[in-house]
Amino acid sequence: MTMTTNEQPHVLILGGGFGGLWATRALASAPVRITLVDRTNHHLFQPLLYQVATAGLSAPDIAAPLRHILRGQKNVIVRMDEALAIDLAAREVTLAEGRIGYDYLLVATGAAHAYFGRDEWAEHAPGLKTLDDALAIRARVLSAFEAAEREDDPARREALMNFVVIGGGPTGVELAGTLAEIARHTLPREFRRADVRNARVHLVEAGPRVLATMPPELSEKTRAQLLRLGVEVHTGAPVTQIDAEGVSMGERRIASRTVLWAAGVAASPLGRQLGVVTDRAGRVPVAPDLSLPEHPEVFVVGDLASVQQDGKPVPGVAPAAKQMGAHVAGVIRDRLRGLPGKPFRYRDYGNLATIGRMAAVVDFGRLRFSGILAWWFWLVAHLFFLIGFRNRIIVLVNWGWSYWTYQRHARIIVRGGDPQARSTRAA
Known part of the structure; x- marks a missing residue:
């Protein structure tokens, strides 16, 4: 089925993440028809995804149905479907369940995991981008502790309680710090045979x-805090092999049954269908107003867009995607009035990352701080940007409970969630 325009211009938005959703909401009063397509039915607050993976939060705490978010916006139709191909000449997108035309197209399909040409590593080192990823990682981590509890062989038990996180960016740091807290504070009184305090968490x-994107002094404070938590930090250590038995870094070998990938991303493959030469990560170079140079009716935002500002790339973070989405909405409004679109300008509000209980780092350019004050700032900022009053209240209650008790209420292993977890149970 092909949908064609009739009265108002049709804006087709692919992706219900930060870029796509912010564009949709910014066009609420515009004289356009909007179709928002996403292969899931929810918007996901990715900055807290690692807390679902480590059992601190449940999936609904950081996600909200797109239809519910947009229930009051009359000019939008939400369609749960997957974009497969883009025909620029025909102004048409092929979906898994049909075809759909557009007058304006916004591609905001984000990024996936990148294994630097070693895609076979994905089986042994899952990444963290979706709720499915988070639930699979949770099952893998918790199943490793369960297997260690019933393991008699000391070497096998040690491998089960070795956790390796590859990638020292914010996601890797947050995962490693949280895993160390689980082993040291959450689980020790619940296991009888395995001393889970002996678990080793490696950040590679x-x-x-x-x-690395933060100033060196904050990087050093982060490293020091990770070491205090018990995380073993390996820098200058590129991974050369990952398999079912562990990780190799040149001649160094870590035996581990739980390896998590936080080292790299690649842009959505849809970018390669837009008729331009992408960069090495698959990102699409765009015009100053975020449109395609040869197709001004097509826009690209978020992790899929390659945008340079003041000689530096705009980072692939949530605030940038939000700003890009809102900017494209403004350009479309200008075009409808016969005005040229303004160039995009990214406003950097700083970087922050949490390292563990009562510790975080914040970089606001000239203003940099760490420790408990940064942790409180991180907490308030993430609560503020969560979508939905219910989500904010539930997350606040869960964080308060975890802070006072060290407990994580979402420690449920979903059978079938992760093949590695299933094989560990069967071993």
């Missing part, structure tokens, strides 16, 4: 320091 980074 190929570069010279963790949180």
